[in-house]
Amino acid sequence: MATMESLIGLVNRIQMACTVLGDHGGEGMSLWEALPTVAVVGGQSCGKSSVLESIVGRDFLPRGSGIVTRRPLVLQLHKIERGTEYAEFLHAPRKKFTDFAAALRKEIEDETERLTRKSKAISNRPIHLCIYSPNVVNLTLIDLPGLTKVAVEGQPDSIVEDIEMMVRSYVDKPNCIILAISPANQDIATSDAIKLAREVDPSGDRTFGVVTKLDLMDAGTNCLDVLEGRSYKLQHPWVGIVNRSQADINKNVDMMAARRKEQEYFESSPDYGHLAHKMGSVYLAKLLSRHLESVIRQKIPSIVALINRNIDEINAELDRIGRPIGVDGGAQLYTILEMCRAFDRVFKEHLDGGRAGGDRIYGVFDHQLPAALKKLPLERHLSTSNVRKVVSEADGYQPHLIAPEQGYRRLIDGSLGYFKGPAEASVDAVHFILKELVRKSMAETVELKRFPSLQAEIAAASNEALENFRDESRKTVSRLVEMESTYLTAEFFRKIHAESDNNPRDIHNNKHSTTSHPNADRYNDHHFRKIGSNVSAYIGMVCDTLKNTIPKAVVYCQVREARRSLLNLFYAQIGRKEKEQLGRMLDEDPMLMEKKETLSKRLHLYKSARDEIDSVSWK
């Protein structure tokens, strides 16, 4: 069997969690409602506050005339072995109250006002107070407003019914243990507490009858008929209490002294002496604690079942609407970065292999570029007639002496000019492939499916990055081409020159060769054809070079950059964004976000409650 401490402590913790969530009853079967609670019920001035304080052993409840308790007060008593007693509110965790009579009392008043304003109205929202003390037993009690018959000055007329409704909402629940307090100096048949208890718990199973003010009974009368269960039968024994009188309170009689006095009262009483060991506030506290523990033990299986049912329902709901993203900017940023990583992973798989796409880039270099180079109108450009035209124009009125230097340069420049087209076409072709891969990767990133806005943002940033890479790449390839025309490989021409010099057949067959008779053959076809074929050979060599260097430049500027910094731009952008903008990126409609948040908090609550229950050792 689990120990009493662990069982009641368990329920205390679950109750606290429920309060944090605002889960204190209402629609459906909440966890709160499944937990056994002890609600203190009684008419005004019947001595409710006195009983509670006496159970705690300290003065701490607000005093005053009229209805002082206007919000339920969930009072959790935790027994500690030693040390000074202190109190903590759930609404102000980490603030320890040790001054019960002044500071703690004031905080209860202030917190009551915080919700009800000064209107003296009442609120269903409980105030949650934990008291840690060596002088208490583990117990959770709920102090409710005293049942009243008339509204006083400043209170709405509805307050009488409002209080009754609120008290009923607690005692109606089958899990509620009713601590029904009636003053002894009043007929038990007219007790507000007993009237209500009789209605909601006719069998008296869950009602504990408490009689206060035994000391105020008329001389010669006693309360034995009630205390011995003859006036009104309950399943549990009645407990008589003697609290401090108003005069004691005014004299500041301390609680411990009052407890002793109470015990003495019973022990020395001719009427109640035989019941002394079953009377008084200390006994009442123990009785309740024991009972609560046994009830909790009975309830555990049904609580676990409820928790499991709730967990399943919440999980199903979260699966339907999607799991929440953290509320704070950090968590949102984290989620966005996770998505980016997922996207980037898919994109890289396309480039590096594993997914189709990267091979098409190779296709550009292997087919498209060579084919385009082959189609260049070089033949036309280097046709004898054009060579003649270009060379003649370059020479002007002075014919060239040996080789038409200017003519060569112009022919080469002109030819190289054609290379820009295919070079840029390769850049563009790769650009479009990369863009297509971004689009594909986006569609294939499962994680991103839920976030159309984020998808759009990542796509926009990726495409912008690709445009930048394309610009860089264009500049680089056109530079490659320009470099070829700004500095020619002189070696090549010297070699041609030397070859034709050393080639006797050439000299023999070509009497009008440029080298032997340049001036004489200025307009000779053969001369121009020769120039054309020399230039063509040179261009062929350059073409082979560019066929290799253009792909290198394109890969360097576009593919490599896309692989390693496609999202850098995006990262820089989101780094500057505010929480709201991040939220918008994640497409979270605020209502939905709140709902998810609540659901996941609830899920967390239920899971930790289940863990708590599991961790209570059953021997």
Ligand SMILES: Nc1nc2c(ncn2[C@@H]2O[C@H](COP(=O)(O)OP(=O)(O)OP(=O)(O)O)[C@@H](O)[C@H]2O)c(=O)[nH]1
């Ligand atoms: N002599 C004597 N006086 C008591 C006893 N119980 C309560 N009183 C006095 O009765 C008055 C009302 O007691 P409370 O404990 O404030 O009663 P309550 O039910 O909390 O009152 P409300 O919260 O205003 O409804 C106080 O002056 C107490 O001192 C008792 O057993 N004996």
